[in-house]
Amino acid sequence: MPEALIQALINGVIAGTILAVPALGFTAIFAVLNYPNFAIGALATVGAYAGWVGNTAFGLPMAAALPVAFVAAALAGLAVQWMAVKPLEAAGALMMAIASLAAGLVLENMLRFGFGNELRGFDLPLLRDWRFGAFRVGPQQVENFVLALACMALLWAFLRFSRTGRAMRAVADNRDLALLRGVDPVRVAAVTVAVGAGLAGMGGMLVGLDTSVDPLVGTRLVLSIFAAAVLGGLGSIPGAVAGAIAIGVAEEVAVLAFNPAYRLVVGFVAILAVLTLRPAGLFGTRAG
Amino acid sequence: MTITRRIVLAGSAGALAMPNVVRAQGETFRVGALNPVTGAGSPYGSGMQRMIGAAVEAINAAGGANGRRIELFSEDSQTSPQAAVLAAKKLIEVNRVRAILGTWSSGVSLAVMPLTNDADILLMHTSGAPALSTPPVNAKSLGFRFQATNDRFGRAFAEIAAREGFRRPATMAFNNASGIGNTDGFRRAWAAKGNQNGEHVVYEPNQPSYRAELLRVLNTRPDVIVMGSFLPDTTIILREWFQTGTPMKWIIPGWAANPQLVQALGPAVTQGIIAVESVSNEGAPAFAAFDAAHRRAMGNQPGTANAYAAMTWDMANTLALAIEQAKSFETAAINAAIRQVANPPGEAVATFAEGKAAIAAGRKVNYEGASSVLDFDQFGDVTPDFGAYFIEQGQFNRRYVVKI
16 A cells, blocks of 8 residues: 555654654664663653753743753753763773663653653644645654754754864764864763754654653653664664664554554564674764 | 650660561451552552452451451552563562552553562552463462463454444554554454455654654544553644644544543544543442442542552452462462352452351352453453443443454
């Protein structure tokens, strides 16, 4: 059924673009600090709640609530980095990954404690889909798509034009050389974590906008985020975007071809295939 | 405050004295409350746990069961089988409980029952999976179900779908024993009525979106979708359905289509949804006692707000009456006494105190519960009736009761 396939492609590209935002955060932290930060899911949840509070308690529109999500998640990300991950730096990347996983659980449960388990919806009218012949797309999907593109454009400009952004890329490319040139590693690490966590927060809020906000909203994304980053090549910024869109599309199309119960397999298969066939990922230059 | 040697000594002495203080209160019968305080069952879990506590308080105030106070240990199942297994292990191995009450969701009960079987203790649960009735899961017949089976729920769905005149029902199920149990029960009953079943989708939980699954079902143009689902996934699916603007109806189990769903989505999206929930034994004296306790413990919320809390209230009472009847604290004796005190014939009693007095006078009792008349069949199952609630302007209006 080609119509269903095209509809799945539309939905997949939109879902993938939104997924790209937290995937960029994940891969940026990996590129500069050399460890996978699995607190990314909980940080996305922090952002979702912060945006929700900004929207429902202070009446902020979506474009204004997104920076709130960014700042809250960035602060939480820095707290995770300094309190949980940094003390274990000497023990290696695996320990740092485990520390981030644990810190994510703590964050998730702090949110549970503060906000409860109820599902929270943003104060937005539920709009009907726009229809184009046999195809449909939701106004909220389109708004999220545009906001996700804007987030990515801002990140690109930051990395390309700002001094700090250039320093981040330098450390990611060649840490020793960057340090020789006088880049402050502590500052670059802090900015990277803040930006990475902030992106996760905005991604969490975008997903929450489309569905609802609860303590697991970010955790549900972790596998897809990780698969997107691995597929694109861990540490590669364009790779994270391409990987996220590929995962988004694959997850939607898979439902047409297989029993939907196997949708979750897409992420695992992607990770397995990349690690077996091309460990560096699509855009990566190093083998992780 | 500076910690002096004297304070340390006094504290240590106090700690050493503790076990004696506890022992002085006499031996207790230990019971575990394992309820979904967090997770998908959280709208019900706190109430379930507090009503076990309230029932135990009343039982102890009436002098305890067979001369022993009931001592309660409470844990959160998090509505997650993994977390529930850890909590059950703690209750069994550390607290040495002799029964576990109030597991919610089939995944949790299916995971916990092997542990209670191994420990040779009772499990009273509110889960629907048919597998919980029979071997191998209930091989020792130590499991008692205070809720209708998912299969019966499915049959109630089919009754309601037929009564409402639907012709092309599709089904969507959360991928676990409960979700699939509901939709399988519906499909069997629907086919048995000589009807054709429509598209059937089993979806994986914990996804950020169910658009793909939903479109797959909507493409077959059903006039109603019958769900075997939970609250978080139902919320997302209904939101995405509303956005598509497809006119059709929903039949959803009451633990997913509840006031929290209306709160999350608003009255426009939920208008016309049919929520099916087992109804408590509302006219009964036991329900009045439960309702009063529920209002006291839950900020004046009526007992009708939480059918599962009525079930856990009944669990504590049934267990205590069975101990009283058995004149024993052994699992086998208590197990054998449960049907004696809950099933007819016998003098209908509504509280533990009433039942205790009747048993002392040598009369056979029949506890008529707050959740249902609570007559257990050979599988340890009860047969509550079902209410068909129509959501109208955000209100749940019970239009009729379905008896299976």
